[in-house]
Amino acid sequence: MIQNQMEADPSDAPGEVGPGAGTSDGHRADTRQRILDVALDLFTEQGYDGTSLRQIAERLGITKAALYYHFQSKEDILLALHMRLHEFGRESLRQLGDEPVTLKLWGELLDDLIDQMLPQRKILLLHQRNEAALEKIHSRDHAAENEFIFNRLRTVVSDPNIALGDRVRMTAAVGVVFSGLFLGGEAFVGVSDEELRTLLRQVLHDVLGR
Amino acid sequence: MIQNQMEADPSDAPGEVGPGAGTSDGHRADTRQRILDVALDLFTEQGYDGTSLRQIAERLGITKAALYYHFQSKEDILLALHMRLHEFGRESLRQLGDEPVTLKLWGELLDDLIDQMLPQRKILLLHQRNEAALEKIHSRDHAAENEFIFNRLRTVVSDPNIALGDRVRMTAAVGVVFSGLFLGGEAFVGVSDEELRTLLRQVLHDVLGR
DNA sequence: GTCTATATTTCGATAGAC
DNA sequence: GTCTATCGAAATATAGAC
Secondary structure, eight states, rough: OOOOOOOOOOOOOOTTTTSSSOOOOOSSSOHHHHHHHHHHHHHHHOOTTTTTHHHHHHHHOHHHHHHHHHOOHHHHHHHHHHHHTTTHHHHHTTTTTTSOOOOHHHHHHHHHHHHHHHHHHHHHHHHHHHHHHHHHHHHHHHGGHHHHHHHHHHOOOTTTOOOOOHHHHHHHHHHHHHHHHHHHHHTHHHHHHHHHHHHHHHHHHHOOOO | SSSSOOOOOOOOOOOOOTSSSSSSTTSOOOOOHHHHHHHHHHHHHHHTOOOOOHHHHHHHHHHHHHHHHHOOHHHHHHHHHHTTTTTTTTHHHHTTTOOOOOOOHHHHHHHHHHHHHHHHHHHHHHHHOOHHHHHHHHSSOGGGGGGGGGHHHHHHTTTSOOOHHHHHHHHHHHHHHHHHHHHHHHHHHTOOOOHHHHHHHHHHHHHHHH
């Protein structure tokens, strides 16, 4: 199924020291992690600015103030969620190298990304629906933001050394992948990830293959 | 060029009685219209919730309170912008009829939509980046919201009477169009609308044609 | 139509007890 | 780790003069 189980990866911002990081007994899920899960849902449904800390706390059965034991600020919660996506696609992108990208390479990249995106759909949706709020954070720390997947994709398809027709196809291919995951996420309920992946790859080939 | 002149249509929510509706002398642009123009920019850049009425007023050189002469509330401003898109694509969608949609029909629909979207890019971007805020308005008046273009498209590609492979292609085709206008809007600076339209149609044909 | 001034609410964040 | 209580800021919205 395509609509569930998004929290496969329990590690969150590795290296960070969260409360309960030492207690390795798994008798209770980290509160920090539960906060992030709830925040992910609410930020995506109502938007970051449209969600108050009171709402997050209420859903967890705790008070607003308790949140501040786990996070320094509201923005920190968003940042922690953002970090989950920061490593995303990095390895795939590195393989592109520095030379102008070909349609063939682009297709291989997106093939990789489809696999990585499927289990991260929720986080991707969060980013798609909170671009403005996330840009504020970016502007404060725009050092490594050029490494961020969305910006990298944009940069590549803006390369004037690539023929315009190819750039349009590359852009369209990105649209194919994202529409399959976002718009399609609601339309294709009950379709297995594998089936969707296969179908998307066929479309990608028609867009990029020649 | 693809990045400018979005306010071709001076009529705003026709039938509505705004201030200055009677003064037909064109010596000064409607303040109401100027408010909407500024709000469109700010809501898109910073998000609806991330934009205060103070900011809108400041950019116009008036005070916050003056806005309330032209609009009953902040939500009313967003609603007025939303209405610009409400008629959008209605005629094209009506031609689809009630039977299951074919790839051929879908292609013709999107061909139509590309033309209508190009001059409305800014408003479409507003919707893409403020889904959460707009949903709040929708939920209050969800009567005619099924008529709204995005929801109609979603409904069609969810039709289980259409083969899954075709639905994926139809969804992908929507992604092609939107990526060309949104992601492409920044990447294809200096490309004429006509050229972009031609290239997009070729890709559409590869996705839908067979 | 636009202003000054203010009412009202809500939010993010802190202090300090337990 | 979570609570109660509260602060200060900023936002939407209103009242009434000009």
